[in-house]
Amino acid sequence: MRRAGLRARVTAGFTVGALILSAMMALVSYQLTRNALLDERERTAVRAAYLEATVVRARLRTERPDIVEILRSLDTGQTRRAVLWRDGLWYARNADAGTTEAIPELLQRAARAGRPAIQRVRTQGQPALVIGVPLAGTTVFYHVDYLDELEHTLQVLGLVLTLVAMVTAAAGAGIGWYSTRYTMRPLTLVTSAAQEIAKGDLGARLDPATEPDLAQLTTSFNEMVNQLARRIERDRRFAADVSHELRSPLQTLAAAASVLGRRRNHLDDPSATAAGLVADEVTRFQRLVNDLLELARTDRPADRGPVDVVNLARQVCRSRRLPETLLEQGDLDDRVWVVDRRRLEQVLVNLIDNAGRHGGGACAVRLGQSAGLYYVEVDDEGPGVAPDDKQVIFDRFVRGRTASTRGDSEGTGLGLAIVAQHTAAHGGRVAVLDRPGGGARFRVELPVEPR
Numbered sequence: 001m002r003r004a005g006l007r008a009r010v011t012a013g014f015t016v017g018a019l020i021l022s023a024m025m026a027l028v029s030y031q032l033t034r035n036a037l038l039d040e041r042e043r044t045a046v047r048a049a050y051l052e053a054t055v056v057r058a059r060l061r062t063e064r065p066d067i068v069e070i071l072r073s074l075d076t077g078q079t080r081r082a083v084l085w086r087d088g089l090w091y092a093r094n095a096d097a098g099t100t101e102a103i104p105e106l107l108q109r110a111a112r113a114g115r116p117a118i119q120r121v122r123t124q125g126q127p128a129l130v131i132g133v134p135l136a137g138t139t140v141f142y143h144v145d146y147l148d149e150l151e152h153t154l155q156v157l158g159l160v161l162t163l164v165a166m167v168t169a170a171a172g173a174g175i176g177w178y179s180t181r182y183t184m185r186p187l188t189l190v191t192s193a194a195q196e197i198a199k200g201d202l203g204a205r206l207d208p209a210t211e212p213d214l215a216q217l218t219t220s221f222n223e224m225v226n227q228l229a230r231r232i233e234r235d236r237r238f239a240a241d242v243s244h245e246l247r248s249p250l251q252t253l254a255a256a257a258s259v260l261g262r263r264r265n266h267l268d269d270p271s272a273t274a275a276g277l278v279a280d281e282v283t284r285f286q287r288l289v290n291d292l293l294e295l296a297r298t299d300r301p302a303d304r305g306p307v308d309v310v311n312l313a314r315q316v317c318r319s320r321r322l323p324e325t326l327l328e329q330g331d332l333d334d335r336v337w338v339v340d341r342r343r344l345e346q347v348l349v350n351l352i353d354n355a356g357r358h359g360g361g362a363c364a365v366r367l368g369q370s371a372g373l374y375y376v377e378v379d380d381e382g383p384g385v386a387p388d389d390k391q392v393i394f395d396r397f398v399r400g401r402t403a404s405t406r407g408d409s410e411g412t413g414l415g416l417a418i419v420a421q422h423t424a425a426h427g428g429r430v431a432v433l434d435r436p437g438g439g440a441r442f443r444v445e446l447p448v449e450p451r
Contacts, residue, residue: 007184011176018172019165026161034154038120041150045080045129046118049143052082053133056141067091081144085112088138099144107132111140127151190221197225250286257282302340302425304449309344309367309374310335316348322362330368337374338449343422347376350415351442355380359440369448373428376444384440385432393432394420419444 052074059070067084071093074082081099084091085108090100102123110117111132118131127147134140189206196204205225206218260267260275267275313327329335337344348365355362359380366377385393392398397413419442423430428446435441 007177007180010180011173014176014179015169015173018175019169022165022168022172026165030154030158030161033157037150037154041145041147042118042129045143045145046131048080048145049131049133049141052076052143053135053141056082056084057135060135060139068093079146079149081146083142083144084139085142086139102128102144103130103132103142108140111142112138186217190217193221193225197228250282253278253282254286300425302343302422304338304340304426306336307339307341307344308335309337309339312341312345313348313365313367313376316345316352317365320349320352320356320362322352322365326362326365328364328366330366332367332369334369335367337446339374339426339446340422343425344376347419347422347444348378350419351376351378351444354378354415354442355382355440358382363439372448374446374448376446378442379435379439381435381439384434384438390432394430416442 055074056070059065059073060067067086068091071082071084071091074093076082076093082093083099083103092099102121104119104121107117107119107130111134114134116131116133118129121128121130127150129145129147131143131145132140133143193204193206205222208215208218208222257275257279261279264272264275310327310329310332314324317324317327352362352365355378359382361380362378363381364377364379366375366379368375368377389398394416396417398416420430423444423446426446428444430442430444433441433443
């Protein structure tokens with residue numbers, strides 16, 4: 001499973017932290033508010049219950065009190081109910097609508113024993129507060145206060161606090177995203193510069209004034225790139241100088257080998273065989289030196305210009321003794337490309353030669369255009385390229401499954417590396433694919449440049 005990026009992890013951390021903090025604050029606020037409202041409502045109910053109990057006690061002292069009328073005289077409002085238990089009978093101001101069932105048995109026993117009692121209950125799905133006030137003898141006054149309105153208020157409060165927690169979490173996510181975007185901006189600049197350097201632009205540098213706090217990192221990065229550029233330039237010059245110095249003795253050896261080749265019929269068999277081997281090795285050595293010189297020049301910028309790629313491909317096919325019928329123009333809308341003619345020609349030559357050496361010969365050369373890209377494809381009918389070799393086949397001195405080896409094979413191991421370098425100089429990319437029906441397909445993609 002792919003791990004989430006740093007920006008996503010930091011943003012998620014801010015979001016979770018804000019959510020936990022806001023949820024805890026909302027929970028604490030809800031509990032404190034709930035307890036405060038319930039306590040205040042309970043104190044109010046107790047005062048009202050004792051006041052009503054005092055009124056009832058006073059009116060019960062008459063000779064023949066009308067209990068129902070006494071209860072009706074109480075100002076209980078819409079949310080309170082008053083009932084009286086006297087000599088084993090229940091009295092209410094109206095028909096009993098379940099009020100007596102709301103009074104718990106334990107609270108009744110405590111009140112009848114002469115102890116005031118209070119209890120929160122839920123009856124018929126409604127929260128209520130029951131208060132029992134013992135009066136004289138076998139008389140107990142019960143006050144039932146329904147808390148529907150308070151419960152609705154608490155529900156609204158809970159909803160509001162939940163929304164606040166969600167908004168706070170969203171704000172935390174926004175702050176996290178902005179913070180990571182701001183703090184990772186230097187890393188983004190480093191990444192962009194590194195990508196430009198990987199594409200061959202060794203002039204890419206970081207501006208120390210952009211992030212003063214990261215001046216040391218910027219300076220170290222620029223110094224690293226400077227050293228890398230100097231080393232690459234030294235290596236390029238060394239390869240070019242060595243290759244150039246080898247060309248003169250190689251030309252002498254080639255001339256001598258040519259003379260020996262013309263006189264092979266006058267030599268004995270061992271000498272003729274040796275002369276042939278010398279001529280073959282000198283030819284291979286010349287190809288290697290030429291490839292090294294070409295590779296040393298690939299770091300230079302591409303010299304772009306309008307090129308008729310169809311004519312160029314036909315010329316390359318003729319030079320490699322391939323029939324022009326192999327050339328295909330799939331979805332090519334524009335046959336004039338803005339490219340470096342010498343580099344593109346070298347790409348075609350090396351891909352066709354590679355197909356001839358390792359793929360049994362090229363069976364198709366295709367030019368096309370799609371999604372803002374020009375592409376060149378060369379197909380062969382060989383055994384294809386193993387999956388492991390596809391990752392390294394464009395490295396220097398790599399020949400298929402014999403990666404990183406130099407030996408007595410026909411090629412120099414530099415042809416595909418030159419293709420990769422010329423493609424990178426155009427800002428493109430090269431890949432090897434499996435050809436439908438068997439074999440390999442080398443595909444070069446170049447960005448379309450305006451003329």
